[in-house]
Amino acid sequence: MQLNIRDILKILPHSYPFLLVDRVINCVLGHNITALKNVTFNEPFFQGHFPSHPIMPGVLILEALAQAGGVLVHLKGQTQKIAVLLNVNNAKFRHPVKPGDVLHLQCEGLHFSSKGGRVKATALVGDKIAAEAEIGFALVDKNQI
Secondary structure, rough: OOOOHHHHHHHOOOOOOOOOOEEEEEEEEEEEEEEEEEEEOOHHHOOOOOOOOOOOOOHHHHHHHHHHHHHHHOOOOOOOEEEEEEEEEEEEEEEOOOOEEEEEEEEEEEEEEEOOOEEEEEEEEEEEEEEEEEEEEEEEHHHHH
């Protein structure tokens, strides 16, 4: 299954400049997802995050991974709930993400229930791992946010 930006906007409660998933290129429902984030020099965070040597902040890489995981949770059938970040475990940053990079966001479902879930998340630039973590979600009714 593939999703374009219009489909993603219907799923995630985020908007510019905080929507960090541009496209879903593959999704096996309930199992895994691969999404893309095109990193451009026009991103607002590059103005202040090492302006002479721009690097995408690690916390935003984790947020992009969490958003990809949120899409996976939604597509698994949790359409009346929103996946809210609960925890991040074993996060490691291995390679800098720079303007012009395409960030491949991969999430593998580890556990899903009616109350939440957990994914193993990896962000890649080409064949290099930029970041990895285990991300936990709580599921909250849309009308409670």
